[in-house]
Amino acid sequence: MVKREHLSLEMECLTLFQSNPYLFETIQGLEKRLGRRMSDLEPILEGLTAQGILQKTGEGALAYFRYKEPAVIAEFSFTSELEPL
């Protein structure tokens, strides 16, 4: 259950950055835009950054995330994680 929730928020963040390749946003900014708690977003954004999907620039409250060049993650597949409709 915990994992499922985690996945869906991860999907939400991933989709957001994929469809907005020029979104540069802080965790606080994303909290407002997505209506999600910062404490929930933080591990996910850090995780996506560690996987090389997002790029993090700066430190602290002003650190912002953006989507990394699609070429880098072209192999990444998440469709298997999607729930059937």
Added chain:
Amino acid sequence: MKVSTGIRGLDKVLDGGIPQGSAVVLEGAPGTGKTTLGMQFLYKGIVDHNEPGIFFTFEEFPDQIYEDMKSYGWDLKDLERKNMLRVIGISPDILLEQMVANDGLFEQLVREIDGKRIVIDSISLFEYLSNEAGEKGRSILYTVRNIVRKFGLTSLFIQEDDNLDKSKIPFEHFIADGVIRLSLKEHMNIYRKRTLEVTKMRGTKIKEGEHIYQITDSGIYLLLASQIVTDKYISDNNEKIKTGIPKLDSLLGGGMAKGAVYMLDTNSKANYRHIVGAIYAERVKAGNRILSLLSSTQTITELKALMDLYGINIDQLAKEKRFYFIEHYNRPFPAGWEGSVFQVQDMKNEEYDLFLREKCTSLIKDNHEDWFAYYDLSTIFNERGAEYVLRSFAKETAFARSVGMTVLVLCNFKEVGVQAASFLERTSNGVFKTWVDGSYQYMQVTKSPDGQISKPYLLESIDQKPYIRLV
């Protein structure tokens, strides 16, 4: 050097455009078209002038903007792929930090695509960046203006209307090189008028006043408040077909365009008799031959009385074969008119089609004179059905155009339904609308071939020809 705004009318208001490197505030209430105008400035800059641009959005997601702007046929993602455009979603505090930073994100973005124009949507959010009341927000805007100037960027700063004290000049207006204001006003309670006003622009002459604009399928379209546009078209008189209603002619830039199809949209309460009478009379005087489709309410006797009022002897014209009628109701007509009345009541739709295509075509082509046609479309709707109208109308208008015959089509848009009405409107070159509201009748040009539209005018009865006047 002037930078074109991407809106022809606005360039005229600004005597060519925005002086290059200016920071201009674009303000207005929600829904007035600020985001649209801002994006049009960038889009046209790229497509028409090869000047890359960057759009910063604080509240909207870029993908929402890609989607919204498709409504104007603008493919923003394509321009991003070509490195001509960036739609940046960012928080105001991050943008500010990255503008001030040495080789920050802002500088990188501008360099990456060699940006010449930027839009910030909206600077209203800068105000909330500080805890101290006001002061900080102001100095932020000042900093932002200096930075974009340093990069030589021509910029639009979008400002949401705050409904604050309107008697004070907002601080933004002092800092900016220019101010463009969009408003949406109620007009006589029946019609909302969008207006644009340039209240300040350093380094250029401006045409003062509130200019009407429309949001169309291809973006913002601005009509100049002054007579300038009209005057230019009036000089083009030989191509113009006068309506006999002076104000209407002037709204149409001199008259109807020759070979164009105009729709007169009436509601059942509106009296359009004098509009039609004035136009007929004017056309007869100009020596046109006339083809008239009689309606169920307009008999030949009634038309004769109407033309008498304008000093036109319709009997004579019919006998001289200068006035022809298409009759759907098998009503009697005066002696001597035999060759001028086409009785089509027994014709099936296919036969009627053939009649128009063969009989009318050869009639018009054999008489090498200018023709004017009056077509009561309600009659065709009633007698031949909506399907027939939708199938044949585009063909008929194309034919009229090809022979240079100017056509006035009478229709009640409300009665024919939204879909048919929008089809007819698209197919026509121009639309006049007349309607009754309370104890007044109004008339408005809502479409014309050269893109001019008018505000609604009161239609007043007068006791001399042409018996009506627009005020």
